[in-house]
Amino acid sequence: MVKQAIIAAGGLGSRFGDRTKEMPKGFIPIDGVPMVERSVQKLIASGVEEIIIGTGHCSEAYDELAKKYSVIKTVKNENYANTSSMGTIAVCAPFIKGDFFLLESDLLYDAVGLKVLANDERENVVLASGATHSDDEVYLENGSDGALCRATKDKASVKNLAGELVGISKLSKACLDEMMAWYKADADRIKADYESVLAEISSAAAFNAKVYVRKIEYYAWTEIDDEAMLKRAVEQIWPRVQENESLWNVRREVLLNPGPSTTTDSVKYAQVVADICPRELEFGNLMEEVAEGLTEVCANPKDYITVMFGCSGTGADEAMVSSCVPPNGKLLVVDNGSYGARLAKIASVYKIDMDVFKSSTYEPIDIAALEKQMQSKKYTTFAIVYHETTTGLLNDLATICPLAKKYGMTTICDIVSAYGGMPIDLGSLGIDFATSTSNKHIGGMAGVGFVVCKREELLKQKDWPMRNYYLNLYDQYKYFLETKQTRFTPPVQTFYALRQAIIETKVETVQKRFERFSACWEILVKALDEMGLKMLVDRKYQSRFITAILIPDTPKYSFNALHDWAKSFGFTIYPGKLGNIDTFRIANMGDIKPREMERFTKVLREYMESIGVASRRANA
Ligand SMILES: *Cc1c(COP(=O)(O)O)cnc(C)c1O
Numbered sequence: 001m002v003k004q005a006i007i008a009a010g011g012l013g014s015r016f017g018d019r020t021k022e023m024p025k026g027f028i029p030i031d032g033v034p035m036v037e038r039s040v041q042k043l044i045a046s047g048v049e050e051i052i053i054g055t056g057h058c059s060e061a062y063d064e065l066a067k068k069y070s071v072i073k074t075v076k077n078e079n080y081a082n083t084s085s086m087g088t089i090a091v092c093a094p095f096i097k098g099d100f101f102l103l104e105s106d107l108l109y110d111a112v113g114l115k116v117l118a119n120d121e122r123e124n125v126v127l128a129s130g131a132t133h134s135d136d137e138v139y140l141e142n143g144s145d146g147a148l149c150r151a152t153k154d155k156a157s158v159k160n161l162a163g164e165l166v167g168i169s170k171l172s173k174a175c176l177d178e179m180m181a182w183y184k185a186d187a188d189r190i191k192a193d194y195e196s197v198l199a200e201i202s203s204a205a206a207f208n209a210k211v212y213v214r215k216i217e218y219y220a221w222t223e224i225d226d227e228a229m230l231k232r233a234v235e236q237i238w239p240r241v242q243e244n245e246s247l248w249n250v251r252r253e254v255l256l257n258p259g260p261s262t263t264t265d266s267v268k269y270a271q272v273v274a275d276i277c278p279r280e281l282e283f284g285n286l287m288e289e290v291a292e293g294l295t296e297v298c299a300n301p302k303d304y305i306t307v308m309f310g311c312s313g314t315g316a317d318e319a320m321v322s323s324c325v326p327p328n329g330k331l332l333v334v335d336n337g338s339y340g341a342r343l344a345k346i347a348s349v350y351k352i353d354m355d356v357f358k359s360s361t362y363e364p365i366d367i368a369a370l371e372k373q374m375q376s377k378k379y380t381t382f383a384i385v386y387h388e389t390t391t392g393l394l395n396d397l398a399t400i401c402p403l404a405k406k407y408g409m410t411t412i413c414d415i416v417s418a419y420g421g422m423p424i425d426l427g428s429l430g431i432d433f434a435t436s437t438s439n440k441h442i443g444g445m446a447g448v449g450f451v452v453c454k455r456e457e458l459l460k461q462k463d464w465p466m467r468n469y470y471l472n473l474y475d476q477y478k479y480f481l482e483t484k485q486t487r488f489t490p491p492v493q494t495f496y497a498l499r500q501a502i503i504e505t506k507v508e509t510v511q512k513r514f515e516r517f518s519a520c521w522e523i524l525v526k527a528l529d530e531m532g533l534k535m536l537v538d539r540k541y542q543s544r545f546i547t548a549i550l551i552p553d554t555p556k557y558s559f560n561a562l563h564d565w566a567k568s569f570g571f572t573i574y575p576g577k578l579g580n581i582d583t584f585r586i587a588n589m590g591d592i593k594p595r596e597m598e599r600f601t602k603v604l605r606e607y608m609e610s611i612g613v614a615s616r617r618a619n620a
Contacts, residue, residue, distance in 0.1 A: 002048065003050065003097075004052065004100040005048045006051075007026075007052070008054050008085045008102070008104055008194065009025075010055060010056030010080040010083070012057045016225075016226060016227065017227075020057075025106040025224065030233060035106060035108055042109075042111040042114060043114070044503060045266035051069070051072045052073050052096070053066070054075055054092040055075065057080055071503070075095070076091065086189075087191075089102065089176075090180060090184075093179075099170065100173070101114065101171075102168070102170075102171055104223060107221065107222070108221065108224065109166065109221040110219060111245055113219060119274075122210075124209055125169065126169045127167075127168045128163025128164055128166060129164050129216055129217065130218060134229065137153065138195060139155050140161070140163055140165055141158045143203050147203070150199050150203070151199045171198075172209070178207045178208065179194070179197045182197055182200055221241075250268055255572045255587075256572055256585075257572050257574035258585065258589065259389075259587070259589060261439060262591045263497070264443065267500045270497045271496050273493070278485065278489060278490050278492050281484065283492070287480070290308070290498050291308060291450075291480075295452055298425065298426050303454060304454055306452050307453055307476050307477045308448050308449070308486070310447060310489065311447075312446060312447075316451050317414050317435050320473065321343055321412065322346065322347075323467070323472055323474065324381060324432075324473065326380055326460075327464055328353075329352075329380035330354065330378055331347050331352050331380070332354070332356075333354060333357065333382075334359060335356050336361055337390035338388075338389075338390040339390065347383075350468070355373070361393065361578050363393075363541070364393075364541050365400065374404060374407040377407060381412060382409040382410070382412070383412045385415075386413055386415040386416075386419075389545075389587075391548045391576075391583075393537050393542070397413065410433070410457060416436045417440055418441075419434070420505060421514060423510050435450070436449075438501070440590070441589055443501040443504060443505060444502075445497040447491035448498055453477070461474040475487065514544075516592075519597075520593075524601060533549050533613070534549070535548065535550070545587060545589060546586065546589075547585065548578075548583040549583055549586065551584060552611070554611055554613060556611035559575050565603065566600070571600050573585070574586075586600075
């Protein structure tokens with residue numbers, strides 16, 4: 001798996017004249033986005049989690065870009081004026097841990113090139129294309145062993161042409177080490193280009209790394225060295241790149257149901273990987289990184305650890321409830337919606353001694369009454385849902401969970417539909433165990449349920465008799481710790497997608513994600529006000545992740561008709577019945593954009609007008 005990239009961006013870009021005096025070449029925009037930023041986006045979408053940019057001329061511009069993308073690390077080549085690309089790569093080399101992509105900074109390219117390199121079974125591969133007629137070609141020559149032996153601008157001298165250098169490669173750390181050894185061996189080599197270094201080590205007997213050329217004959221790409229190339233890029237190459245990449249677009253369906261949520265195409269495609277036995281160390285490492293990434297979303301990995309199962313969110317709830325109440329312990333469960341009721345139901349199936357604290361499904365919990373119940377000190381364990389997805393009611397865990405601690409209880413929380421959607425810190429909330437799933441705010445595919453556990457609390461379960469088997473938290477934890485394997489077959493492809501979803505969550509940040517969901521919610525609430533539709537929960541107690549809307553008071557309303565109408569525009573909505581209160585629900589989860597919520601509100605308004613609801617107000 002290619003997890004890192006180096007972008008060599010030390011160059012002066014002097015052929016651009018004035019344009020690049022104040023700005024590195026990579027920042028020249030194509031269709032409004034700087035070339036290098038677009039390249040960063042493509043690398044992230046293909047699963048790269050760290051991008052090291054070797055800078056030089058105008059390095060500040062890259063430092064600014066690094067503030068926008070947390071995956072970027074910049075390293076300055078102080079001697080950029082006297083070195084070439086290899087000098088810039090040299091300053092990046094110490095940060096490389098495994099396979100990486102190496103790119104030039106002034107490239108416009110079709111992202112398929114990254115996929116092709118990632119899927120090539122050879123370790124070191126340089127991407128090439130057929131003839132570009134760009135007037136600045138670097139020709140790659142293969143030796144008799146089929147590996148790269150020369151990179152030159154002199155076409156006439158090439159005997160066995162492998163293609164034209166694109167400026168994107170996939171290399172191993174071992175290859176980079178040999179490149180560095182060659183580069184440092186002689187002070188005369190200070191101005192070497194990386195492509196010549198690759199050709200040198202690939203063809204010299206003294207080195208082990210073989211470098212191969214992978215040619216895509218009609219590859220859409222260009223480097224941009226001067227005004228003429230920029231013009232060609234904008235007029236000829238950019239339209240081809242856009243068309244080619246659009247062929248990969250998956251038809252967009254916006255899920256406004258409360259999970260699974262809309263995913264990005266990059267998360268969908270992350271599942272398409274080579275087959276792998278999940279008992280291979282490589283997959284164990286992937287799961288370990290995913291677990292740590294999941295922990296970091298809501299807790300400090302020093303104190304917390306994530307235990308994962310192949311299951312839905314309810315599976316994680318069942319693992320937590322059935323594992324975390326000590327033998328002879330007693331559970332207090334807050335039930336103010338379907339999910340609280342579900343926690344209680346699970347406990348009853350496992351015959352766990354329990355009291356249920358019932359509370360309104362749409363009004364805040366009476367904390368004094370709850371505390372009174374806690375004071376009886378009968379309970380070892382306290383269970384509550386953070387965000388009641390049934391209604392959109394957000395429970396005040398910042399007040400409630402510390403109370404549970406005050407009365408000596410272990411707190412176990414279903415934070416399934418809050419996790420990843422809003423900043424959460426389990427440590428400061430005083431939560432010991434928390435559940436969520438791969439397919440809600442974190443933005444992955446359904447199939448992984450997990451429990452984020454306070455380590456010292458989890459360790460207490462070591463000698464407890466097992467109430468469960470597949471879902472046993474401590475057993476799953478211990479087995480993974482010892483073997484880097486789950487006890488039973490994990491959902492392999494879901495894990496690859498989850499890894500990508502975590503990268504994208506880090507890039508966006510949970511805070512910004514919360515702001516995006518809030519923006520969508522505000523658009524919805526404003527439209528509901530205009531249509532005269534009422535919400536079940538007072539807005540100040542709402543999570544902003546899901547909105548339960550009371551159905552309009554007319555016999556013409558039909559959920560199915562509204563559903564089908566919305567679906568015909570690519571929006572999926574969800575019903576919600578609470579006792580005798582009838583609602584429909586609109587979620588803000590996953591990869592939803594404010595402009596899509598704008599479009600949805602128009603669709604909703606059209607339906608409401610068609611049954612005579614919204615028009616009354618519009619006409620008034
Ligand atoms: C979605 C959700 C779950 C889990 O539902 P599954 O269908 O089992 O994935 C659990 N609790 C809450 C609060 C939820 O919103």
